Amino acid sequence: MSSSPTENLFTIESVKALVKDYPDFPKDGILFKDIFPIFQNHRALDCLLNHMADEAITFSKKLNGSKIDAVVGLDARGFLFGPTLALKLEAKFVPIRKRGKLPGILVSASYEKEYGVDIVEIQADSINQGDNVLIVDDLLATGGTCRAAEDLIKKLGANVVLNQFVIELCELNGRDILEAPIHSVIKY
Ligand SMILES: O=P(O)(O)OC[C@H]1O[C@H](OP(=O)(O)OP(=O)(O)O)[C@H](O)[C@@H]1O
Ligand SMILES: Nc1ncnc2[nH]cnc12
Numbered sequence: 011m012s013s014s015p016t017e018n019l020f021t022i023e024s025v026k027a028l029v030k031d032y033p034d035f036p037k038d039g040i041l042f043k044d045i046f047p048i049f050q051n052h053r054a055l056d057c058l059l060n061h062m063a064d065e066a067i068t069f070s071k072k073l074n075g076s077k078i079d080a081v082v083g084l085d086a087r088g089f090l091f092g093p094t095l096a097l098k099l100e101a102k103f104v105p106i107r108k109r110g111k112l113p114g115i116l117v118s119a120s121y122e123k124e125y126g127v128d129i130v131e132i133q134a135d136s137i138n139q140g141d142n143v144l145i146v147d148d149l150l151a152t153g154g155t156c157r158a159a160e161d162l163i164k165k166l167g168a169n170v171v172l173n174q175f176v177i178e179l180c181e182l183n184g185r186d187i188l189e190a191p192i193h194s195v196i197k198y
Contacts, residue, residue, distance in 0.1 A: 020057035087148035121158035139167035153184025
């Protein structure tokens with residue numbers, strides 16, 4: 011017999027224990043945090059997604075009567091969380107993608123990350139002026155990716171109200187270059 015969701019004994023601590031470290035990937039000196047073991051256990055994933063949704067819903071209730079209009083997920087691992095959060099918040103989901111992946115009229119920004127330089131893009135008509143936006147990604151390292159995303163959303167005349175991450179690598183101080191409030195579930 012299948013058990014009910016209320017019997018889920020996973021906690022954020024036990025979800026954290028599933029994150030696997032890979033030293034020197036994708037290059038020397040980087041300690042890569044692999045979140046995919048969480049996805050191999052549906053109860054761990056359920057615990058994590060519910061936690062993030064609860065955090066976002068609690069935050070959105072403090073927006074003085076306005077709501078979160080859009081969840082923006084960052085290419086690629088932000089896409090694992092964005093659509094679920096958007097459904098729970100009754101908001102639209104919008105991708106920010108690496109250069110060359112999106113069609114139509116785009117707005118672009120370049121940025122530096124923990125292991126390289128990149129360009130991200132958003133479809134110009136995907137976000138409306140004045141929209142309240144939640145950005146979600148799997149991991150905050152130097153903050154370069156998320157800062158570029160904040161800049162793109164600002165260029166479109168919208169407001170980033172919250173940046174949400176599964177993992178924050180605190181010693182890289184990524185939060186110092188971000189403008190909007192930050193929630194991270196797992197800190198190292
Ligand atoms: O805070 P930062 O230093 O900018 O680094 C964080 C970003 O780096 C990783 O993505 P990556 O560019 O490796 O792409 P992927 O999600 O496609 O693997 C991660 O998923 C974040 O998006
Ligand atoms: N250390 C890291 N582990 C996993 N993803 C990352 N993205 C940027 N830095 C990372």
